[in-house]
Amino acid sequence: MAKKSSVNKSQAIRDALRDHPDKSPKEIADMLAAEGMKINAQYVSTIKSNAKIKSNRTVLRRKPTSSGASGGSAMDAALAFIRASGGISQAQQTLQTLQEIAAAAN
Numbered sequence: 001m002a003k004k005s006s007v008n009k010s011q012a013i014r015d016a017l018r019d020h021p022d023k024s025p026k027e028i029a030d031m032l033a034a035e036g037m038k039i040n041a042q043y044v045s046t047i048k049s050n051a052k053i054k055s056n057r058t059v060l061r062r063k064p065t066s067s068g069a070s071g072g073s074a075m076d077a078a079l080a081f082i083r084a085s086g087g088i089s090q091a092q093q094t095l096q097t098l099q100e101i102a103a104a105a106n
Contacts, residue, residue, distance in 0.1 A: 007037065009039055009043075010047055012032055012035075012037060013032065013039065013044050013047045013048075014051060016031060017044075017047070017048055017051070024041075025041040025042075025045040025048060026044075028041075028044045029041040029043070029044045032044075
């Protein structure tokens with residue numbers, strides 16, 4: 001059975017890319033080959049592009065919802081109404097006015 005290498009080639013490439021961001025994949029492969037690793041420029045390029053993809057990936061998270069199916073949105077709307085009215089007493093006055101208008105319209 002072949003002896004397993006104690007050096008992780010991918011990590012060595014990532015470290016070399018971090019230390020020498022201006023070097024090309026060919027130059028990185030040559031540097032690591034001088035250290036005794038059998039790595040070609042295409043493999044360095046693959047590791048480099050995968051690192052870019054992982055760094056640009058965004059994680060989508062859902063907003064927590066309230067226990068009721070539509071209760072959260074109604075509560076949010078009520079709070080927004082109170083804030084827009086300038087306080088709870090002004091919101092109550094606005095609702096009273098709306099009730100009077102509705103009663104007069106019927």
